[in-house]
Amino acid sequence: xxESSYRGFEQGPIxxxxxxxxxxxxxxxxxxxxxxxxCPVYKGQKYSKRPLDHVLRDIDSVFRYVEKLxxxxxxxxxxxxxxxxxxxxxxxxxxVFASTCNFALSGMRxxxxxDANSLIIKPEELIRIVSxxxxxxxxxxxxxxxxxxxxxxxxxxxxxxxxxxxxxxxIHIGMESGxxxxxxxxxxxxxxxxxIEAGRRVRASGMELSYYYMPGLGGKELxxxxxxxxxxxxxxxxxxxxxIRSLALPPGAxxxxxxxCGDFEKPGELDTCRELREFFLHLNDIPSxxxxxxxxxxxxxxxxxxxxxxxxxxxxxxxxxxxxxYDQMVFIVGRRTDRIYSLADLASPAIYRDCETACGxxxxxxxxxxxxxxxxxxxxx
Ligand code: SF4
Numbered sequence: 485x486x487e488s489s490y491r492g493f494e495q496g497p498i499x500x501x502x503x504x505x506x507x508x509x510x511x512x513x514x515x516x517x518x519x520x521x522x523c524p525v526y527k528g529q530k531y532s533k534r535p536l537d538h539v540l541r542d543i544d545s546v547f548r549y550v551e552k553l554x555x556x557x558x559x560x561x562x563x564x565x566x567x568x569x570x571x572x573x574x575x576x577x578x579x580v581f582a583s584t585c586n587f588a589l590s591g592m593r594x595x596x597x598x599d600a601n602s603l604i605i606k607p608e609e610l611i612r613i614v615s616x617x618x619x620x621x622x623x624x625x626x627x628x629x630x631x632x633x634x635x636x637x638x639x640x641x642x643x644x645x646x647x648x649x650x651x652x653x654x655i656h657i658g659m660e661s662g663x664x665x666x667x668x669x670x671x672x673x674x675x676x677x678x679x680i681e682a683g684r685r686v687r688a689s690g691m692e693l694s695y696y697y698m699p700g701l702g703g704k705e706l707x708x709x710x711x712x713x714x715x716x717x718x719x720x721x722x723x724x725x726x727x728i729r730s731l732a733l734p735p736g737a738x739x740x741x742x743x744x745c746g747d748f749e750k751p752g753e754l755d756t757c758r759e760l761r762e763f764f765l766h767l768n769d770i771p772s773x774x775x776x777x778x779x780x781x782x783x784x785x786x787x788x789x790x791x792x793x794x795x796x797x798x799x800x801x802x803x804x805x806x807x808x809x810y811d812q813m814v815f816i817v818g819r820r821t822d823r824i825y826s827l828a829d830l831a832s833p834a835i836y837r838d839c840e841t842a843c844g845x846x847x848x849x850x851x852x853x854x855x856x857x858x859x860x861x862x863x864x865x
Contacts, residue, residue, distance in 0.1 A: 493542050493580035494534070496598035498525055500656050500694070500727070501777045503628065505590035507546060507583060507621075508598050511539055511613060515600035517632060519671045520660075521738035522701060522731060526600060536609050540616050545577070547620040549584035550592070560589065594626040603631040603655070607643040611650040618651040628654035633674045633682035644689035654692040654724075657682065662717030666702045666710045670739065676717055683721030693723040694775075697763070700731030700756045704749040707759045715766035722770045728786065729778045730756060732861050752854035753782055753816050754805065760786070761801035769794055780861055782819055785826040803827050809850040814839045817848050820857040 494510040512533050514526040552571050556562055562570075564585060573581045587595075595617055602610065614627055629652065636644070636657070657679075661667055664676050674682075679695075686693045695718060702710030718726055733740040733750060742748040751759060760783070769791045776787040783804060786797045804827060807815065811830060818824030818839035829835050842848075848856050 489535070490538050490541060492576060493545050493583070494538075495579065495583065499596045499598065500628075500630070502694075502727075502775070503594065503596040505586065506594040506596040506626075506628070507587035507592075508596050509539065509542060509546075509613070509617070510534060510598045511602040511605060511610070511629075512599055516604055517601070517673050519673060521670045521742065522660075522698070522733075524734045524737040527736065533605055536612060539613050542580070543613070543616050543620055545580045546584050546587065549577075549581055550588055550621070553584065553588050592621055592623050594628065595621070595624055597627065597629040597652075600630055601632045601635055602629040603635050603639065603647075607639060607647055610652070611646060614647070614650045614652045626654055627652050628656060630656045630658070631682075631686075633657055633659075633678045636682035636686060637678060641685060641689065644685060644691070648690040652691060654694065655686050656694040656696070656727075657686070657723075659683075659695040659714070659717060660698040661701050661710050661714050663702060663706060663709050663713035666706050666713075669703075669706070670701060676713060679717050680720050683717070683723055687721070687723070692725070693721070694725040694727055695721065695723040696727045696729050698729055698731050699759050699763070700751050702759075704751050704755060707751055707755060708762060711759045711762040712766045715763050718772065719766075719768045719770060723772055725775055726772050726790070727775045727777060728760075728781050730780045730782065732780050733858070750858075753857070754812065757782065757801050757804050761798055761805070764794055764797045764801070767794060782816065783827070785828075800827065813848060813850045813853045814843060816853050816857055817843045817846065820860045 495508050496510050496513065499506065499508055512531065514529040514531045516531040518526050518531065549571070553559060553567070556567065556570070567585070568581065571581070597613070617624065617627060659679050660670070660672060662676050662679060667674060667676070683693055683695060697714050697718070731750065733743055739748055743750055767790060772790045774787055774790055774797065776784045783800055786800050804812065804815070814836060815824060815827065815830055818829070818835065821842050823839050823842060824830070824835060846856055
């Protein structure tokens with residue numbers, strides 16, 4: 485055991501929105517690729533693999549606190565501060581205790597392996613980690629990880645099946661775009677062909693698959709190609725989930741700098757909505773579930789079964805595009821300031837008035853709405 489360098493329980497900075505209640509187990513640190521121009525998350529941070537015994541030790545620390553929490557009667561009603569005192573949690577174990585509470589109080593249903601690409605480690609080591617999680621927490625239903633398409637390409641089919649058999653049952657892949665031009669432009673480091681191949685192989689292994697699509701990533705110039713080529717990949721792969729995560733330009737990202745110097749033109753809300761409509765027009769009625777589970781998405785009612793609701797999703801985009809420019813502004817500001825949930829909310833006079841007041845206070849007009857709401861949206865990145 486490499487005891488000497490164990491730094492204690494570790495957590496990475498991000499996880500998919502759908503893993504908010506999952507136990508986060510850090511297998512690697514940061515991103516081994518780290519070149520995507522739209523992504524600021526791990527920039528300046530060096531990738532490293534955590535020693536296997538450190539990861540197993542993290543899992544055992546969580547297990548120890550889970551066992552302690554099981555001894556507490558009426559756990560849900562006991563304040564967190566009182567739990568800290570009753571279980572005599574030392575200061576250097578506050579992180580593992582907080583993670584364990586989140587996991588245990590959410591029903592111990594799922595685990596997410598961090599950081600950006602856990603499948604990069606040797607399959608036999610990942611199998612040890614997943615098997616250890618399964619033996620410590622048999623009640624867990626789902627163990628998931630991010631992976632890059634290029635990494636999946638290096639794992640053979642038998643190894644993917646062995647990972648699934650050990651209990652790894654869902655992979656999240658950031659497709660972002662199916663267009664080779666867009667993928668190259670944003671330095672994604674993979675191709676349309678690799679995305680199709682990786683997706684098909686993950687599905688054939690038995691694991692569930694989430695693919696992420698990023699409306700806006702092609703800029704105004706490649707918007708249409710981005711929508712059509714992305715739909716093409718998804719029609720061929722038919723992932724279990726298609727997760728929409730609209731482009732935002734975070735401070736420090738290379739794409740933000742390109743936008744500021746005029747080398748990239750970010751589509752506004754209307755153009756992004758037109759792109760989304762084109763995306764759904766080119767998708768087939770495949771058996772994938774659309775999830776709009778990110779706060780950056782404007783039309784979060786686009787969420788459900790593609791096989792049965794694709795026409796409805798197209799109608800939602802049409803309804804927004806057919807609003808007057810004033811109502812579009814009211815809706816956009818309402819969404820970006822958490823006053824409005826769906827297009828139907830515009831029919832409520834009280835909500836409408838509240839959104840209009842917010843527009844007035846922020847000095848928003850139909851002409852400047854994209855600029856002002858982009859600033860608001862950057863708070864969520
Ligand atoms: S692979 Fe993922 S985490 Fe790494 S730079 Fe690209 S988007 Fe960011």
